Amino acid sequence: MGILSIIFIVAGLFFLIVAAIGVIRFPDVYSRSHAVSLTDSLGAFLMLVGIALHEGLSINMLKILVVLILLYILNPVIAHATVRAALRSGLKPWQKGDS
Amino acid sequence: MTLFVFWILLSASFDWIHLSLGLACSFAVAWLNSGHSPFAPKFRLWLRVSLYLPWLFYKIVQSSLHLSKLILHPALPIDPQMISVETKLNHHAAVVLLGNSITLTPGTITAEVDRNHLIVHAMDKVSKEDVTSKQMELKIADIFRDEKPDL
Numbered sequence: 001m002g003i004l005s006i007i008f009i010v011a012g013l014f015f016l017i018v019a020a021i022g023v024i025r026f027p028d029v030y031s032r033s034h035a036v037s038l039t040d041s042l043g044a045f046l047m048l049v050g051i052a053l054h055e056g057l058s059i060n061m062l063k064i065l066v067v068l069i070l071l072y073i074l075n076p077v078i079a080h081a082t083v084r085a086a087l088r089s090g091l092k093p094w095q096k097g098d099s
Numbered sequence: 100m101t102l103f104v105f106w107i108l109l110s111a112s113f114d115w116i117h118l119s120l121g122l123a124c125s126f127a128v129a130w131l132n133s134g135h136s137p138f139a140p141k142f143r144l145w146l147r148v149s150l151y152l153p154w155l156f157y158k159i160v161q162s163s164l165h166l167s168k169l170i171l172h173p174a175l176p177i178d179p180q181m182i183s184v185e186t187k188l189n190h191h192a193a194v195v196l197l198g199n200s201i202t203l204t205p206g207t208i209t210a211e212v213d214r215n216h217l218i219v220h221a222m223d224k225v226s227k228e229d230v231t232s233k234q235m236e237l238k239i240a241d242i243f244r245d246e247k248p249d250l
Contacts, residue, residue: 022170025115030208030220031179034166038205042163046203076209083210083220093220096178 001053007048015043028094029086033079041077147242148196154238158229159204165225166205178223186215186236193243200235 016039022035045068052064119120188194194217198209201219206226211218221227229235 015163018167018170022166025170025175027179028179028188030210031222033208034205034220034222035166035170035209037202038163038170041203041205047143072203076199079211080198080202083208087210087218093179093181095180 001056005053007054008046012043012046012050015039015046018098019043029091030083030093031081037075037079039062040071044071115232129211144242144246151238151242155200155203158200158235162204162206162226162229166222169223176223180221180227182219182221182227182230184217184219184230186217188215188236188243190243190246193239196242197236197239201230202240204229 002036016098019035022038023032026032026035039043048064048071052061055061169175186194186197188197194212194215198212198217201207201209201217204226206222207230208220209217210220221230230241
């Protein structure tokens with residue numbers, strides 16, 4: 001159980017690092033928000049599963065499950081709100097061929 | 100009832116004061132909000148939605164791996180573009196579910212929704228295919244096939 005949870009947490013950390021690199025490398029708000037959504041969908045998911053396994057079968061595991069469900073509901077809403085705000089304020093998306 | 104279960108989950112203490120306080124609070128909140136709740140549980144619908152979620156999760160993992168590959172690729176081979184999609188869904192909840200599913204899969208983000216017209220920002224050709232292939236839309240239309248259209 002301990003080893004399994006460590007594997008999950010390390011995999012989650014890997015995706016969090018990849019997402020951070022993506023935020024730096026991508027050219028504009030729109031594509032950067034894709035990288036941020038990678039954080040939530042896999043990085044935080046694997047981290048939380050790892051922590052839940054580490055915690056074992058207890059009330060804390062249920063709490064982590066609630067956090068996970070809320071995260072998956074809230075993440076697309078926030079990403080959508082950010083991108084829509086950028087679009088409505090007239091920011092042009094970066095296209096292939098721009099510097 | 101649901102609120103009370105939620106209270107127990109969060110407080111995690113089973114002594115007399117906590118339980119009675121939680122019961123009183125959840126009744127008060129339920130009573131205050133009873134006037135304007137359009138939410139009526141439909142078990143058939145929820146069953147279908149919960150059957151849809153594992154497939155969605157599989158797509159999320161698949162496209163996450165694809166996006167990670169794009170990020171770590173030295174040449175950064177991205178080709179972001181805005182695409183607009185018409186859907187045939189005629190349900191508020193169905194359009195919301197479609198928009199959220201598109202946003203939840205990395206590589207595609209719903210940027211604007213107007214009734215059944217979506218503007219989607221996609222990262223490259225492969226993520227674009229996810230949206231234009233209509234696979235997701237067909238599954239959602241299948242979930243809502245017995246509901247009364249309200250759009």
